[in-house]
Amino acid sequence: MSATETAAPAPQPGQAEATVPVVEEPQNPLTQKFTEAEWKSLKEFRIQLPDIFAEAYPDNPEAKETPISLWGVDIDPTNPVGDARVSVVLLKFLRARHLNVSEGRSMLVNTLRWRESFDLKAACAEEFPKDVFGGLGKVYGRDKGGRPVVYNIYGGTQDLKAAFGDVQRFIRWRVALMEQSVSQLDFINVDQTLQIHDYEGVSITSRDANSKAAASEATNIFQSHYPELLYHKLFVNVPTLLTWIFWAFKPLISAETVKKMEVVGTGKGTVRRALAVWIDEGEVEGRYR
16 A cells, blocks of 8 residues: 555445545656656655665654655655655655666765755855855746846856855855855746856866866865755856866766756857746846846
């Protein structure tokens, strides 16, 4: 008997056989798109949640029964079928590991451990100097599918030496920006973001050891701990000589993520046309209209 079924009493002699009532899976527009294979892996995955939480939080003797909040969605290991959003969040770990339950479990355990050791709450509450990070990134508007749009402005007048001078401070800022964008997902109709990275005026000499280390660490964090949250990423105003750098990171990025990446040339008209494919003009950040 599955977790969604309730047993009926056995029929008495002379009575018609009782119908076994079935409690339907809570659904939303996103779960209605799940395939049979995804549902199969997800149901197996959900059964393991108490043990997953115990493995992730070994110092908490009540971890098997203690709900957690992940990206604004409360996950109760003793009742993971009460909210369709939980299914949407959990399936992301399975999709990132090709529906392999064992590998998805390891990814979720590692993510929960990382979030605790990184101290997400402190990073999100930290006040970063506006003269360094004020214009470096923002979440603005929605794309044509209702997804929040995240802008990372690494070119123009940004002081990249100051931004990357303290690699760990940059990582905390970048993770906080990611958390801000994810907080705008409802996991009912929208569960991914659109990202735009602007490299206007950036040259090869702008890339020092710190910026390379920051890019590598950020890539690893987002690949490992924010699965299937990216819908599409556009690199805009990319000088021809720098294009090769993006593909140099290809070995560090999953094939699925590489398919979501688009490198756009330079020039306001070129960038505007590229963004227009994804975002209505009224939702585009001002500098790109």
